[in-house]
Amino acid sequence: MITDQSWSDARQVWDHHLMHHTPRPCSVIVGLGSHDLGVADASAGFYLRGLAPLIVFTGSTSPTTRDRMPRGEAVHYRERALALGVPESAVLIEPKARNTGENIRFSRAALDEAGVDVDSVLLVSKPYEERRSYATARKLWPAVDIVSASSPMTFEEYVASIGNDRMVIDMLVGALQRLLVYPARGFMIEQPVPDEVAAAYERLVGAGFTSRLMP
Structure with a gap:
């Protein structure tokens, strides 16, 4: 749920x-x-x-x-x-x-x-x-x-197109983790993450949406 x-x-x-x-x-x-x-x-x-x-x-x-x-x-x-x-x-x-x-x-x-x-x-x-x-x-x-x-889709349209709600949220969380950690590794330029987005990310991690996180 x-x-x-x-x-x-x-x-x-x-x-x-x-x-x-x-x-x-x-x-x-x-x-x-x-x-x-x-x-x-x-x-x-x-x-x-x-x-x-x-x-x-x-x-x-x-x-x-x-x-x-x-x-x-x-x-x-x-x-x-x-x-x-x-x-x-x-x-x-x-x-x-x-x-x-x-x-x-x-x-x-x-x-x-x-x-x-x-x-x-x-x-x-x-x-x-x-x-x-x-x-x-x-x-x-x-x-x-x-x-x-990308394809011009709303969040709801994209979730429906994939057909796996939890997997989509897991992927969103994994992609944000990489935005946070990859600049220090030299893989990308830094992209500031607003506090409210970081807080949403932390709540999702706490709720168990972690299958796409790196160790």
């Missing part, structure tokens, strides 16, 4: 994860691999709106995607984008990355190898990974302008 307080706290954490950037034309779209095909849908939608001439899908597999995406996250994302009308020539795949840092570094290397000049990136992730993705890219790719985006 998820209490009203936990739902309220989860919405507050969700809102903090969103960067509220307005998608705009960029040199390239980079879609970060995950269990969520909505990233591929959003990336394809941005391409079809003319916001970039090229998409890079990046991602290998993880314990949460191995069964669902056996050919790898980037490959499945590419197949989804092609089915949505993106031409094959407009998609690069980077099939080796296993975390957000590798997503950024390996995508950058793939674009360099392809001879693509990049001064701005429309970075597409799951909604609750917008801030983490942005902070990671700003650390590892500081010379380019980063616009962070």
